[in-house]
Amino acid sequence: MAIFTPVDLEELTRFVHLVTGEKVVSCRGIEAGSVNSNYAVKLPSRELFLRLYEEQEFDGALRETKLVATLAERGVPTPAPLAAPDGALVGVLSSKPAALFPWRPGPSSCQAAVTLARAEAVGRALAQVHRAGHGLTL
Numbered sequence: 001m002a003i004f005t006p007v008d009l010e011e012l013t014r015f016v017h018l019v020t021g022e023k024v025v026s027c028r029g030i031e032a033g034s035v036n037s038n039y040a041v042k043l044p045s046r047e048l049f050l051r052l053y054e055e056q057e058f059d060g061a062l063r064e065t066k067l068v069a070t071l072a073e074r075g076v077p078t079p080a081p082l083a084a085p086d087g088a089l090v091g092v093l094s095s096k097p098a099a100l101f102p103w104r105p106g107p108s109s110c111q112a113a114v115t116l117a118r119a120e121a122v123g124r125a126l127a128q129v130h131r132a133g134h135g136l137t138l
Contacts, residue, residue, distance in 0.1 A: 007039065011094065018084055036055075050100055053099075070136060
C-alpha cells in the first residue's frame with residue numbers, strides 16, 4: 001500500500017494545532033490501507049491518527065466522521081474523531097478532506113493473521129456496529 005498524498009509539516013502543524021492546541025513532534029506515514037493516506041502524528045502529550053480522504057469529497061468525509069462519532073457515542077469501541085473548537089470534525093489538509101482521531105495501539109492484521117478467535121471477535125464487533133447504527137440517519 002502507499003501514502004497517496006504527502007503532507008507538508010508546516011501545514012500539518014497548523015491543522016493539528018487548530019484542533020488540539022498542541023505542536024507536532026513528528027509524523028510518519030502508515031503503509032497500510034487501500035484507499036486513504038494515513039499518518040501517525042506524535043504530539044508532546046499523545047499520538048494521533050490522521051486520515052486524508054483520497055476518494056471522498058468533503059461531504060463524504062463529514063458523513064463518515066459523523067457516523068464514527070455517533071457509533072462511539074452509542075458504545076461501539078471505536079475512537080471518535082477529534083473536533084476543532086468550532087465543532088468541525090473534518091478540515092482540509094494538502095487539498096484533501098482530513099480528520100484526526102485518538103491513536104489506538106495494536107497490530108495491523110493481514111489475512112494470514114486471521115484466527116477463529118479473531119474472526120469471532122470481528123463478528124461480535126460488527127454485530128455491535130449494526131445494533132448501534134439501527135435507525136441512524138445522517
